[in-house]
Amino acid sequence: MIVTSRHEPVRRVRGLPTYPASLLAGAVLVALSACNQKQQAAAPVPQPPPEVSIVTVAPQPIPYVRDLPGRVAPVRVAEVRSRVSGLVVKRLFEQGSQVKEGDILYKIDPAPYEVELASAEAALARQEAALTLTIQQAERLETLLTKQTASQAQYDSAFAARKQAEAEVAGAKATRDRARLNLSWTDVRAPISGRIGRALLTEGTLIEKGTTGVLATIQQLDPIYVDITQSVGELNKLRRDLASGELSRLEHDAANVHLIMDDGALYPLAGRLLFSDVTADPSTGQVTLRVQFPNPHDELFPGMYVRARIKQGIDSDAIAVPQQAIQRTNDGKAEVWVVKVDDKVMLQPVEVGPVVGQNWLIRDGLKPGERVVTAGFQKITAGMQVKPVDVSPPADQAELKPRDADEADVAAPAQPASQVR
DSSP states (O other): OOOOOSSOOOOOOTTSOOOOHHHHHHHHHHHHHHHHHHHHHHSOOOOOOOEEEEEEOOOEEEEEEEEEEEEEEEEEEEEEOOSSOEEEEEEOSOTTOEEOTTOEEEEEOOHHHHHHHHHHHHHHHHHHHHHHHHHHHHHHHHHHHHTTSSOHHHHHHHHHHHHHHHHHHHHHHHHHHHHHHHHHTTEEEOSSOEEEOOOSSOTTOEEOTTOOOOOEEEEEEEEEEEEEEEEHHHHHHHHHHHHHTSSBOOOTTOEEEEEEOTTSOBOSSOEEEEEEOSSOOTTTOEEEEEEEEOOTTOOOOTTOEEEEEEEEEEEEEEOEEEGGGOEEOTTSOEEEEEEOTTSBEEEEEOEEEEEETTEEEEEESOOTTOEEEEEOGGGOOTTOBOEEEEOOOOGGGOSOOOOOGGGGGGSOOOOOGGGOO
């Protein structure tokens, strides 16, 4: 028996169970809803364009730097030697100390030279006495000659004797001065100001006349020189670039050289390029450039090996992009991803120059205003539309700094023409 509501009609079908009409209608609605959900799930959902970091290419002044090997050399070097022979009786300096020009460094036994000086002074006194006598005789004969009581021959002989005595007095004075000079040389003085090294002779050493024994060495270390070398080919290319205007000259006497110490630290004071040598080393094909550095704290020692980072010119309208923006093809050619006006990316070949700082210089292939992708390469393909995010540095920070020393061997050479001789 089937029980139904009072108001719902019941339909009977032979062989099938009997259901209310409302229940059948609900089942149909549930089935249709499920079909709609499946169709919606199967339809693809559009994805937003991927974000990529970009820099906007802009011309900027970029210095051309070059890291070159160099050796530290003193500005002045003087070997302390004795001008007279004798026994060294005293050393008056501290080894490794700073000395001034004229300071007494050694004393040589002065006794023999004091005796020589006394003898020379005595000989001078004798000659002066003889000169006084000849002068008196010449004057007396001159008076007698006017009275015609002496002959002209007598007067001429007296006058000649006077001149001879005057010459002997002059010779005696020279002998005295030489003896006095030899006595003063028993005080061995510093010929220049600078730092003195170790004492090469000690008290009690006998210095023989004519020997070349060195007592000590003085070196002037502030300022100090650094002699660096550069190939002739690089120097000639630099001159051509300066002559053509591709590079701008640095200001005259500008401090354009920095030193990299052996531990990688940067020497805090900048140096100034003085000149380049006019002769190339035939064995290496390199020329020497001399740089002068201040050295107030004696941090630079003669003979030290250093690397000199030299700013040799400025490219006033250079174009550069971060190193990570450069992509390489299978054959090693450089290319970059460029975002076009419609925000679609394309690969564009470029010609790269040296590395400066963290950037590649671009010689050809990019124009000012173009947008170059620097990050997000794994999300893009050619022709894809992207969402660019500009990460270009502010204008006041756009100038590139010299790159790390380990990468400096590929930097282009440059140098002001006023300093290339």
